Amino acid sequence: MTATILDGKATRNAIFSDLSVRVRALADRGVVPGLGTVLVGDDPGSHSYVRGKHNACAKVGITSIRRDLPADTTQEQLHEVIDELNADPACTGYLIQLPLPGHLDAGAALARVDPAKDSDGLHPMNLGKLVLGERGPLPCTPLGIIELLKRYDVPLAGANVTVVGRGVTVGRPLGLLLTRRSENATVTLCHTGTKDLAAEVCRADIVVAAAGNPALITPDMVKPGAAVLDVGITRTDEGLVGDVHPGVRDVAGWLAPMPGGVGPMTIAMLLTNTVLAAERT
Numbered sequence: 001m002t003a004t005i006l007d008g009k010a011t012r013n014a015i016f017s018d019l020s021v022r023v024r025a026l027a028d029r030g031v032v033p034g035l036g037t038v039l040v041g042d043d044p045g046s047h048s049y050v051r052g053k054h055n056a057c058a059k060v061g062i063t064s065i066r067r068d069l070p071a072d073t074t075q076e077q078l079h080e081v082i083d084e085l086n087a088d089p090a091c092t093g094y095l096i097q098l099p100l101p102g103h104l105d106a107g108a109a110l111a112r113v114d115p116a117k118d119s120d121g122l123h124p125m126n127l128g129k130l131v132l133g134e135r136g137p138l139p140c141t142p143l144g145i146i147e148l149l150k151r152y153d154v155p156l157a158g159a160n161v162t163v164v165g166r167g168v169t170v171g172r173p174l175g176l177l178l179t180r181r182s183e184n185a186t187v188t189l190c191h192t193g194t195k196d197l198a199a200e201v202c203r204a205d206i207v208v209a210a211a212g213n214p215a216l217i218t219p220d221m222v223k224p225g226a227a228v229l230d231v232g233i234t235r236t237d238e239g240l241v242g243d244v245h246p247g248v249r250d251v252a253g254w255l256a257p258m259p260g261g262v263g264p265m266t267i268a269m270l271l272t273n274t275v276l277a278a279e280r281t
């Protein structure tokens, strides 16, 4: 069996076309969405993702606002920039690129963002709304995973989904989203304390690998025909490596590869959150 590729780039491009139309409709109402980014330090991956976000804004017609800060930025200086974006009417939504340098408190920074401008859905109040099932911006990578599965008609209702990784940007919110009534999946959330990872992956109809552990998911672990989504990205001397072993392509029914699967969907969902928030004004 060769897996059907869940093509994140093609899906992102289709979403961008739809968003361009919606942004033009907003302009007719005099509403201009503006997405801000706050980037601290020199991490090459973070710089590349932020560049990607601004390029995407340009394609769709969203104004973008960029705040790049040096690696030695203090918590107080970071909070000043957050306060400035909270007060800026041209900035309708923004995000703090993660991870922040180790000396900064990401939780305190995220909590200072105006929850109404939280394009990433990572403010504690918006994460609380997710737990309660209330409407609010949702984290972009989990949203992108669900959108990709739906667009390729991968059955979700009643599916056993094994999510590997309990991070706040992917694993935890994804578990909450997948167990909503509208998705109705059964989720097993695995982490470094999981006793038998292979057994949890083996019985899954859908596997989401978001551990940041190269080639963690091997072909022998995957149920033939399952959908496998690779969210892990590790930078090595040989280039970027995902969490899913390349041989999984011959066993899985669907595969979202890294690169070209979930990553592009993260940016598509960020812009979707930004446009949605502007439409609700």
Ligand SMILES: Nc1nc2c(c(=O)[nH]1)N[C@@H](CN(C=O)c1ccc(C(=O)N[C@@H](CCC(=O)O)C(=O)O)cc1)CN2
Binding pocket: 048, 049, 052, 095, 096, 097, 098, 099, 120, 140, 141, 169, 233, 240, 257, 258, 259, 260, 261, 262, 263, 264, 265, 266, 267
């Ligand atoms: N504030 C946030 N920080 C981070 C998030 C996030 O959603 N909000 N997610 C990741 C980084 N990220 C976006 O910020 C992101 C990661 C990967 C990709 C992507 O398109 N990846 C490519 C491969 C990587 C490459 O080419 O360099 C792919 O999978 O095809 C986009 C965005 C952590 N931080």
